[in-house]
Amino acid sequence: MTLTVTLPTVEDTHAFGRRLAEVLRAGDLLLLTGPLGAGKTALTQGIGAGLGVLGAITSPTFVIARVHRPDPARGGTVALVHADAYRLGDAADPRAEIDDLDLDASVDDSVTVVEWGEGLVEQLVDAHLRVRLDRREDDTRLVELEPVGGDWARRLAALR
Ligand SMILES: Nc1ncnc2c1ncn2[C@@H]1O[C@H](COP(=O)(O)OP(=O)(O)OP(=O)(O)O)[C@@H](O)[C@H]1O
Ligand SMILES: [Mg+2]
DSSP states (O other): OOEEEEEOSHHHHHHHHHHHHTTOOTTOEEEEEOSTTSSHHHHHHHHHHHHTBOSOOOOOSSOSEEEEOBOGGGTOOSEEEEEEOGGGGGOSOHHHHHHHHTHHHHHTTEEEEEETOTTTSGGGSSOEEEEEEEEOTTSOEEEEEEEESTTHHHHHHTTO
16 A cells, blocks of 8 residues: 655645654654655655754765754654665665664664665664655656555555
């Protein structure tokens, strides 16, 4: 069972991220897939806004993972760990590089969102949400959410 939503503009993508944040909690892992420029970081920005975390969510040039602490003034209670494994694509042993990030240490207390992490981070927790973004010819985006284990299916149903 997947949930598919059309996102006409980047503002819609931000808004959907904020809605998605409402069902997120510490210990969650979101695996963001889809081609370059599909909107993975844009969606993460919406999630960060919804969670009420500090710091601009950007596409890191060198940094692979960044911790955004919750801002109590905006109702934030849980940190967002945003990782982008794109630059690990060329690494001899990407899995070892991921191990070095020590996501294990933060995953239970944070919402962890990983771009380009397919095949690298699924083992961090026993369930995750797969989020596939695609760009259509008219430049609108399509997001497809696929629950993998845990209670994700029930939580997605709340988003319908
Ligand atoms: N409906 C939309 N949703 C998301 N982004 C959109 C949309 N329409 C246009 N855009 C634009 O597309 C770009 C998406 O960039 P973004 O960095 O989020 O992609 P990405 O998937 O993270 O790419 P990368 O793989 O390089 O990290 C932004 O410049 C954004 O303004
Ligand atoms: Mg990105």
